[in-house]
Structure formats: C-alpha cells, structure tokens
Amino acid sequence: MTHSFTESDLLQTAGKTVDPVFQQPLSTLRTLKEASIADGRITITVELPLYGYPQKDELTTAIQKTIADAHSDAGEVTVDYTVKVRGKDSGGSIGLKVKNVIAVGSGKGGVGKSTMAASIAYGLKELGASVGLMDADVYGPSIPHMLNVEGQPAASEPSPGVMRIEPNVAEGGVKVMSIGFFVKPDQAVVWRGPMLHKTLTQFLKDVEWGELDYLIIDMPPGTGDVSLTLSQLLGLAGAVIVCTPQQVALLDAVKAISMFNQVRIPVLGIVENMSGDVFGRGGACEKAKEMDVPFLGEMPIDAQVRIQGDAGNMAKLFDEDSSAREPLMNISQQVALGVAKKLLEGGSMPTLEIL
Incomplete structure (x- = not known):
C-alpha cells in the first residue's frame, strides 16, 4: 500500500x-x-x-x-x-555519573524526613529508575536501620592507584551510603563543619555510585552547612521539603524553602507527611499554594510505615497489598515529574536526536 x-x-x-x-x-x-x-x-x-x-x-x-x-x-x-530519564547530569564536574541529585529536607526534625527520603528512593525504583540513597544526616543516621543494611562498605580499585568505596545495596537494588556504616550504633558523631564537609564530599566523589537516574540525599534537619556544601559541589536537580500539617512544622518548612532558594537549589515542592486526626490535614497544601511551590502529595498517618521502618522493611511498603503503596507511589511520581519540569523550565532538557 x-x-x-x-x-x-x-x-x-x-x-x-x-x-x-x-x-x-x-x-x-x-x-x-x-x-x-x-x-x-x-x-x-x-x-x-x-x-x-x-x-x-x-x-x-x-x-x-x-x-x-x-x-x-x-x-x-x-x-x-x-x-530514558533525562537530567542535569548532577555532579558531572566531580565525576558523578548521576543524572539527577535530589535533596530531601525539612526545617526541623521529627517530621519523617528520612522515612520520606527512603520511600521516594524506593518509589522511583519501583517506577523503573536506577536509584541511590545517600544519608547526609551524619548526626542521626537512620537510613541503615530502616533499610536493614549494615556492614562497612568494601573498597575497590577500578584502576591502578585509584581507590573507590562500594556502596552497600539494600533490598530492591537501591545503592546506599551512610556514616552509620562506619560507626557503632550507640556511637555519637561529634564533628565541626569542616569534618562534615569533608565526609559529604567523600561520599559523593569517592563512592562508586555508577550510572544512576536519581541519587536521593537525606538531609539533616534544620538549615545548616550541608545544603551549602551540596550547592558548591553539585548542580542539584531540586529539593523536596517534608513537613507535617500543623502550623509549627510549616513555619520551619518555610525556612527550609528559603534556605534552598538562597543556595540556588530549585524547590521541587512540599510533601505533607503524617496527615490525619493527630496533626490535622491540608496545612502543607495550603502553604504550598501560598508560596507558589508545587504540592507533591500527602502521606496519611499509617501504622505500617512505622512498623516496617522499625523492622527495616521499608521495601514492603510498596507491596501490592500495602495501604501505603498508593500515596507513596503518587509522591514519587510527582517528584520525577517535578524534576523533568524544572529541566524544561530551565531550558536544559537535553535534546534527542531524531533517527
């Protein structure tokens, strides 16, 4: 014809x-x-x-x-x-082969930031992406426990005289790095800023992350040195702000947004965690509208999140029969969309040659 x-x-x-x-x-x-x-x-x-x-x-x-x-x-x-996931090739200047580095932060502790960072990592993996998770909360590294990953990472020598650190791998194939792999569970990390900067730099430059679509960074609470260090080292794809619905948490979330804006890290949006009767509902959505930033979704209070996190079984939150699966997958999908839209807005969406 x-x-x-x-x-x-x-x-x-x-x-x-x-x-x-x-x-x-x-x-x-x-x-x-x-x-x-x-x-x-x-x-x-x-x-x-x-x-x-x-x-x-x-x-x-x-x-x-x-x-x-x-x-x-x-x-x-x-x-x-x-x-084919597109990205800013975050960290190319320091040898990272990661398309998009995403910071997950909050203005305060106790809002489930680490839980959400791990959930976004698993959610993006569930969607089909290659994902790594870096625990930058050196004073309270909870990622190893939640993902049931332990043991000091191995060293490798990919070329003569070049030593690299191999990240540990959690269930589902998520690559993980944390200071928690190098200290005892009951050992406190007491460091000043320069030591923190050195460790984070090593986690990014000396770890053999390989080729990743996304590297999720679990930030420490508050507005401290880590965001400045990351902004100096990387061209981050964006930051996700995690908060609970009540006003006292939202006040600190606003400070976190201001911090990321000051260091020129794009804000992908706000996640409302632990929505429900205890903390109320909808506060983060309203604040997002007020500040003209995207609302990435809500995670209702769900006992399974606490149970599986305590047991080191975060991956089980994404089982087909899990009540947490749908809201967490929605948040992860919105994060991926937010990254792609930021690339487009910035005029840096890589071109595709038409064959």
Whole structure:
C-alpha cells in the first residue's frame, strides 16, 4: 500500500502534537524517536524523559488524532513508548555519573524526613529508575536501620592507584551510603563543619555510585552547612521539603524553602507527611499554594510505615497489598515529574536526536 506521506512527514506531523503533561509540542520536547511504515501500519515511537509518565493514553490519542487530521489515508497508528530519564547530569564536574541529585529536607526534625527520603528512593525504583540513597544526616543516621543494611562498605580499585568505596545495596537494588556504616550504633558523631564537609564530599566523589537516574540525599534537619556544601559541589536537580500539617512544622518548612532558594537549589515542592486526626490535614497544601511551590502529595498517618521502618522493611511498603503503596507511589511520581519540569523550565532538557 502506498501513502501520500513519508516517515519523515509523519515525524514532522506528530511533532505538532502538544504533550498533555508538559504542554509543549513534541518537536520542542524532542521526545519523538522514530516513525515507521510497515504493511500499511504506522508506528510512532516516543522516548519519554522519565519513568511514571502519567498520561500515556492521552498522549497516544493526541498523536493519533494529529496524524489522522493531517493525513486522511494514514490508517491505523500505533504509538510505542521507551523511557530514558533525562537530567542535569548532577555532579558531572566531580565525576558523578548521576543524572539527577535530589535533596530531601525539612526545617526541623521529627517530621519523617528520612522515612520520606527512603520511600521516594524506593518509589522511583519501583517506577523503573536506577536509584541511590545517600544519608547526609551524619548526626542521626537512620537510613541503615530502616533499610536493614549494615556492614562497612568494601573498597575497590577500578584502576591502578585509584581507590573507590562500594556502596552497600539494600533490598530492591537501591545503592546506599551512610556514616552509620562506619560507626557503632550507640556511637555519637561529634564533628565541626569542616569534618562534615569533608565526609559529604567523600561520599559523593569517592563512592562508586555508577550510572544512576536519581541519587536521593537525606538531609539533616534544620538549615545548616550541608545544603551549602551540596550547592558548591553539585548542580542539584531540586529539593523536596517534608513537613507535617500543623502550623509549627510549616513555619520551619518555610525556612527550609528559603534556605534552598538562597543556595540556588530549585524547590521541587512540599510533601505533607503524617496527615490525619493527630496533626490535622491540608496545612502543607495550603502553604504550598501560598508560596507558589508545587504540592507533591500527602502521606496519611499509617501504622505500617512505622512498623516496617522499625523492622527495616521499608521495601514492603510498596507491596501490592500495602495501604501505603498508593500515596507513596503518587509522591514519587510527582517528584520525577517535578524534576523533568524544572529541566524544561530551565531550558536544559537535553535534546534527542531524531533517527
């Protein structure tokens, strides 16, 4: 069967389709990979810039309509999807092969920041991404316990005279690094700022993280040296602010947002943790609107989060029968979307060569 158009024509036509998530033409986003015609059937391949893209059906319908409107003899159009996470290549200047480094912070302790950092890491992994988790809370490293990972990391020598630290690997394949692997459980870390800076630098420069789509950094509470150190070392993809709904927590969350703005780390949005009768509900959502930052979702108070965290079984929160799975997956998906949107806003969405 002959057509009045070529594969190149199809790419040009499909490129006019407006992406329902990013609200820009596919030609601008450069997500069209190829078009093919075989036995009268048309296939358009789109390379999505993140796992967890939420509107595939809508995008498929939009592409099919665009082609049908432009080419009356097009016939059946199939849209296939591949995924290649895009990013700022955070840390490329110091040798990191990580596309996006994301800080998870709060203005105060006790809001479940470490729990949320671990949950976002597992959620992004569940979506299909390659993920690492770095515990930067050196004064209270809780990540090793929550992920049931222990033991001093091994050293490797990938090339003569070059020593590297191999991260430990948690259930599900999440790579993990924490000061908790190097000190006894009951040993306090009493350091001044320069020692903290040195350790964080080593965790980033000397750890063999490998190629990752996302590296999640669990920040210490408050507004201290760590954010400044990270801003000097890396071009972070963004920061997630975790808070509980009550006013006293929101006051500190505002300070955390101000801190990240001052060190020029983009704020991806606010997560409301432990929503429910005890702390109330909706405070973080209202504050996000007030400050014109995205609201990334809420995690209701759920005993399973505490139980599995205490037992070192955070991965079980993502089992199909887990009540925590849906809200945590939603938050993780919004984080991934937030990273992609920040890239687009900054004009740094890497281009894709059309084959």
